[in-house]
Amino acid sequence: MSAPISLDPDSLLAEASTQCGGLGGDAQALGDASAYQGLCVLCESLNREAQLSDTGRYLMRQKLVAQLANRLRIEQYFRQHPEIAQEQVAPPVVIGGLPRTGTTKLHRLLSRDPRFYWMAFWESQFPVPFAGESLAEPNARIGEGRALCAMMTSAMPKLVAIHPMDADEADEEVMLTEHSFLSAFNAYAHIPSYMRWLDAQDQTVVYQFLRRCLQFLQWQKRQRGIEAQRWVLKAPHHLLRMHLLLKLFPDARVILTHRDPAQSIPSIASFIHTLWAIYSDKADAQAAGAEWSTLMRRALDHTMQVRQSAPDQFFDVQFRDTVKQPMSVVRDLYHWLGLELDKDTAARMQAWLQADEKTHQGGHEYTPEQFGLSVTQLERDFSAYRQRHVLAA
DSSP states (O other): OOOOOOOOHHHHHHHHHHHTTSOOOSGGGGSSHHHHHHHHHHHHHHHHHSOOOHHHHHHHHHHHHHHHHHHHHHHHHHHHOGGGGGOOOOOEEEEEEOTTSSHHHHHHHHTTSTTEEOOBHHHHHOOSOOTTOOSSOOHHHHHHHHHHHHHHHHHOHHHHHHSOOOTTSBOOTHHHHGGGTOSOGGGTSOOHHHHHHHHTSOTHHHHHHHHHHHHHHHHHHHHTTOOOSEEEEEOGGGGGGHHHHHHHOTTOEEEEEEOOHHHHHHHHHHHHHHHHHHHOTTOOHHHHHHHHHHHHHHHHHHHHHHHTTOGGGEEEEEHHHHHHOHHHHHHHHHHHHTOOOOHHHHHHHHHHHHHHTTTOOSOOOOOGGGGTOOHHHHHHHTHHHHHHHTTTO
């Protein structure tokens, strides 16, 4: 009987170092002590609580090694090119809101405007140029990103039906913050002790690292001749850390997308349970429902509180409007941002909307009860939010 695949922090870091040609080999090489500490707590929780399958352990090890290798290479680039740290990150427009509320559609729609920087999926997975690859032509990384998306689409059709995968489209910066190892790894596994530990940490370092990643990506984009006025970002995970987002990016403008939690929370639970099932044969649907319902209520309560001290930095969008009249949403957004929606940009957006309609694969079917939830309970638990942003809309 073969030994289980190791999720030991030092083993992971050693393999990452080997992949980087011997670059770094200790915790200091990650650039911040909190990253190694987070990795240690995460691995302990994965080993003790997540009930990973053999396949899940293999996939998780691959994920963590890749993220460690990326982190080592990012730090190396900052040492070799100190000018990266001088990049002034363009003011971000950040799309928040719960998952399953139209955030992806709105993000990819706004990315049609060349005045916005945005991060493609391939950049999130391969943020560092490969050996021998020029900064001006990241073709090898784009190819690897497309191959990865093709594999995921083939292996996980249910997942793709929930969240459309495309290596060349805008995607979530949470895949960058995961490189801090203080992030929402509970999207992949049930790891309650890690999440309790994470809640007790000062996560300022996460947003400092995100800003560092945006400097790095922006610097690379400018080597490719891409210049823009703002970033457009998207990650529902910001809802629980909105105070840090505004602290580290004080010039951010935040778009909050709204949908009745009685509809969105069961959809989130289905998405999370689908992800958990990739890594574990014992993924608990009711645990996914309970954990993410509680987490999302905390997140909304936090953002609603933060918003009171910075009301002018927030803009509300209803899910039904994003679905039924997206260009009207865009026009209102641009008016709020003080931007003109020119004809060429509007035409690119219209063309993308038409093409996007053809990419959705299959349906996403579920009931609240599958995840230990009920409409009555969700309406009660999210009553303050529903009164302000759903029933009053």
